[in-house]
Amino acid sequence: ETGVTQSPTHLIKTRGQQVTLRCSSQSGHNTVSWYQQALGQGPQFIFQYYREEENGRGNFPPRFSGLQFPNYSSELNVNALELDDSALYLCASSLDWPATSTDTQYFGPGTRLTVL
Amino acid sequence: GENVEQHPSTLSVQEGDSAVIKCTYSDSASNYFPWYKQELGKRPQLIIDIRSNVGEKKDQRIAVTLNKTAKHFSLHITETQPEDSAVYFCAASKRAAGNKLTFGGGTRVLVKP
Numbered sequence: 001e002t003g004v005t006q007s008p009t010h011l012i013k014t015r016g017q018q019v020t021l022r023c024s025s026q027s028g029h030n031t032v033s034w035y036q037q038a039l040g041q042g043p044q045f046i047f048q049y050y051r052e053e054e055n056g057r058g059n060f061p062p063r064f065s066g067l068q069f070p071n072y073s074s075e076l077n078v079n080a081l082e083l084d085d086s087a088l089y090l091c092a093s094s095l096d097w098p099a100t101s102t103d104t105q106y107f108g109p110g111t112r113l114t115v116l
Numbered sequence: 117g118e119n120v121e122q123h124p125s126t127l128s129v130q131e132g133d134s135a136v137i138k139c140t141y142s143d144s145a146s147n148y149f150p151w152y153k154q155e156l157g158k159r160p161q162l163i164i165d166i167r168s169n170v171g172e173k174k175d176q177r178i179a180v181t182l183n184k185t186a187k188h189f190s191l192h193i194t195e196t197q198p199e200d201s202a203v204y205f206c207a208a209s210k211r212a213a214g215n216k217l218t219f220g221g222g223t224r225v226l227v228k229p
Contacts, residue, residue, distance in 0.1 A: 031215070033216070033217070041221060042219030042220055042221050043160065045218065092217075106162065107159040107161070
């Protein structure tokens with residue numbers, strides 16, 4: 001098991017509400033990426049945070065936003081929830097140094113979000 | 117942007133046989149290719165990865181091959197066991213894109229005892 005944790009495990013919301021999901025990185029990691037995994041599909045990249053700055057964003061609307069804190073933990077916020085936002089939300093942490101090539105991402109257990 | 121195609125979508129094999137999953141990618145600048153195994157209700161778990169300066173990598177019963185010219189890479193599992201049953205995802209990324217992983221659609225592998 002990785003040292004990446006997420007909370008909550010499950011969440012049920014209704015359309016139009018807002019939600020905040022949390023991720024704690026593996027010790028020593030400074031980069032967090034968030035992914036959305038719809039049922040039966042591969043994870044889709046939402047955005048990445050490196051040292052508290054957004055460092056890349058996928059094809060998701062602005063109502064998906066994030067934060068990274070000085071201890072490298074992270075939040076994913078989704079406003080104005082829609083039914084299609086129902087999915088497993090995964091965070092992945094990695095150690096990103098300019099001198100290295102590409103850094104392995106380790107996933108947390110995910111938060112299962114259901115929007116009714 | 118990058119596009120990753122994965123085949124087959126389902127694969128059923130007898131215990132002890134080999135399983136092969138193939139992926140193609142579109143962006144020739146991609147330089148990192150991990151494979152994840154995801155059991156039902158669990159997190160994706162990295163099982164092996166390969167970087168673009170290497171053509172093949174092995175770890176016990178698992179091997180990955182990369183053909184940069186053809187832009188495809190494959191996962192090989194030998195001597196399959198029932199605990200290999202899971203969904204397998206390939207992915208590709210490049211440093212310039214902030215290590216964003218683009219995933220394939222997944223392969224559901226069933227190993228029959």
